[in-house]
Amino acid sequence: MRKLIFVVLAIAVCWFAADCARAAELRVPQDAVAGQPLSIATSGSGTVYLIGPGQVIKRSFKSGGNVEIKGEELRGAGRWIVVLRGDGHQSQAFWVKPGKPEKLNFLARPSRVPVARPNVISGVTFVFDRYQNLILGPTPVNFNLSVGGAGSSKSVTSHDGVAWINSSSAPKAGAAQFVTSVDGVEVRRVVQQVAADPCNLRMHVAGRANNMVVVETDPIRDCSGNAVPDGTIVTFIQTDKSGKSTVDARIKKGTARAELPASDNATITVAAGVVLGNELHVGGKP
């Protein structure tokens, strides 16, 4: 009787050991990286399913062979499941890390901004690998904003896949190159920096003809000396005893000009946006 129990126990232990040995043979490397080949150790024969965030890979295998997954097949980072069906049924979850940074998603706002404004430009960079997996680990991201060669640079470490900065606009108008880069991967955006509101808006009488008074501004510039762009509206208002006359004129070649009806005693004012200019008093018809 003792012998029988011993034999049964021995068989049970061997069976268990064989099962353990077989189970141990489904081995998935724990340092898998997206875009790099993967080798899964198996035993017996059957089919293996790899179920990833955006893929399902199915492979048949025969005894003793490893299941080889090519780098270009293993694209998605995240949690994968491997299921082995055949002589035994085993399964395991494993993680695939993202590869190195190769793609940047850069949001630069706004596309057009007045000069010399604090913290008015924002840059946001999402860092991805070749297969568009978000790289969640800290990665140094460089931001460079320059106009005509002069500018500023800043390095920010990404957190959970994203890095951002706020930057002031430069005092000089022009197309600013806003560049983000990680390990030689570069993305460029253009932020058009335009003159701010006019500064010292002044006008003078440029002439009189045919019962009309011609008024013209001096060259219109912002407080940093940048020419206010052509096309900006300048409003001339003439007030006299007969009422009010308004002319909206566009800046052309740096100045704005308007013809107003001549009057015995009129006051003319000029404004551009929220900025008021000087006042003229004109009288006497030509």
Next chain:
Amino acid sequence: MKLARMVVLCFGVALAISGGVPLLQRILADGKPSIQLNVKNAQPREVEDVTQNAILRDYTAAWQAIGTALANNTLQPLNENFSGFALDQLTQRVKDQKEHGLATRIVDRGHQVEAIFYSPDGAAIELKDTATIETQVLDGGTVIYSDQAQVRYYAVMTGAEDRWKVRVLETAPQ
């Protein structure tokens, strides 16, 4: 004898309630996952109340869509709630499942979501989601894999025509 009958009856009623209540809860829940959203730590911009409600609504819809799409191998729910790489990725997953005769049943046990980034222009938001999910992979009608795990998801959502859509959805070890 009468007492024994009463005991059996009470036991039967208790059994029916214990089975019926969860079933009723699931029916009433309409398959919508339970999602708790915290926006207090969002940077660099504060999340507006209207945006918070919209994100909660659309992220919930996105998870509902994942469940439907992976269980039935259909693409329509994905197109309505995903864009960019997340859409490409999930579309490929559904196509692969269909090709290999698989389906994935997701039993969603709830999400603790935190907004961690909200872009200065309000165009993109990143969420960190701790989800408790039961996953069953089916080959035909047979379950070939089943597990319940707490998984950390990172999602980037961007504003689309009439809703927020998930543009990136990635899992990471906790």
